[in-house]
Amino acid sequence: DGGITQSPKYLFRKEGQNVTLSCEQNLNHDAMYWYRQDPGQGLRLIYYSQIVNDFQKGDIAEGYSVSREKKESFPLTVTSAQKNPTAFYLCASSSGDRGYTFGSGTRLTVV
Amino acid sequence: AQSVSQHNHHVILSEAASLELGCNYSYGGTVNLFWYVQYPGQHLQLLLKYFSGDPLVKGIKGFEAEFIKSKFSFNLRKPSVQWSDTAEYFCAVNTGFQKLVFGTGTRLLVSP
Numbered sequence: 001d002g003g004i005t006q007s008p009k010y011l012f013r014k015e016g017q018n019v020t021l022s023c024e025q026n027l028n029h030d031a032m033y034w035y036r037q038d039p040g041q042g043l044r045l046i047y048y049s050q051i052v053n054d055f056q057k058g059d060i061a062e063g064y065s066v067s068r069e070k071k072e073s074f075p076l077t078v079t080s081a082q083k084n085p086t087a088f089y090l091c092a093s094s095s096g097d098r099g100y101t102f103g104s105g106t107r108l109t110v111v
Numbered sequence: 112a113q114s115v116s117q118h119n120h121h122v123i124l125s126e127a128a129s130l131e132l133g134c135n136y137s138y139g140g141t142v143n144l145f146w147y148v149q150y151p152g153q154h155l156q157l158l159l160k161y162f163s164g165d166p167l168v169k170g171i172k173g174f175e176a177e178f179i180k181s182k183f184s185f186n187l188r189k190p191s192v193q194w195s196d197t198a199e200y201f202c203a204v205n206t207g208f209q210k211l212v213f214g215t216g217t218r219l220l221v222s223p
Contacts, residue, residue: 035213040120042201042215058210090155099145100211102155 002027006091006103012111013078013085021076021106023091030095032074036060037088037105046089049074078108086110113138113206117214124192124221132187132217134176134202143205144185146176147213150198158200161185172196194223 004025013019025032031050035043045058049068063082068074074093078085088107092100116135124130136142146158159170166178176187185202202214 033210040215042115042117043213045210045212048210092155099157099160100155104154 004091004093004101004103006089006106008106009104011106011108013108014111016080018077018079019108021078021089021091021108023074023076023103024072025074025091025093025101026072027093027095027101028071029093029101030071031093032068033092033094033100034058034064034066034074034076035090035092037090043090046076113142113204113212115202115204115212115214117200117202117217119217120215122217122219124219126194126221126223127191128221130187130189130192130196130219132200132202132219134185134187134214135183136185136202136204136212137183138204138206140206144176144178145203145205145211146170146174146185146187147201147203148198149201149216155201158187192219192221194221197221 007022033048034046037043044060046064047066049055052071055066055068065077086109090105091103094100114137118133144161147155148158149155158174159168161168161178169175174189178185200217203211205211
């Protein structure tokens, strides 16, 4: 079945560490996105990529970085510059007007 | 910048009650509108979407939504909710290249 795979499901980070969240899709979608979900704030766009080797900042890109070296993959790095990284992170992809397909998410906790 | 408002943050209903969740957006141009649902522990799923044509859109599981352009609204409705409808519901708007802007979500609890 086609879909989006996010890993790991749960991730714990120590203060000052960088961590990378994986997102892989086999839907042949051109566009991929990273959202952050916090209680009461909905989903906020971190970064998005329309094609390989190109990506754009979303509304809350500070403290995050991404790469898009392959169409299938769009990893997100949460850097030590992100002041409040504890959240639920959702990856999505889309093609044309078919709407988004979402992954199952990664819950990141700073310990 | 466009924004989406969902005024009901928490809604509690008994089974068989009717549901209406409000969604308003701020953008004067052409929009595509979506409702997504997130059941406990599950992925976000598309409930329904509006691109053009009939402003009354029917989605999965008996949900429907009506696009009222003059009111910048896209309210979600269901005539009779079930316990299994307990979930968080997100309204979203697309005004540019596939980039969705989400509302803050509404948590629905349906008591049996």
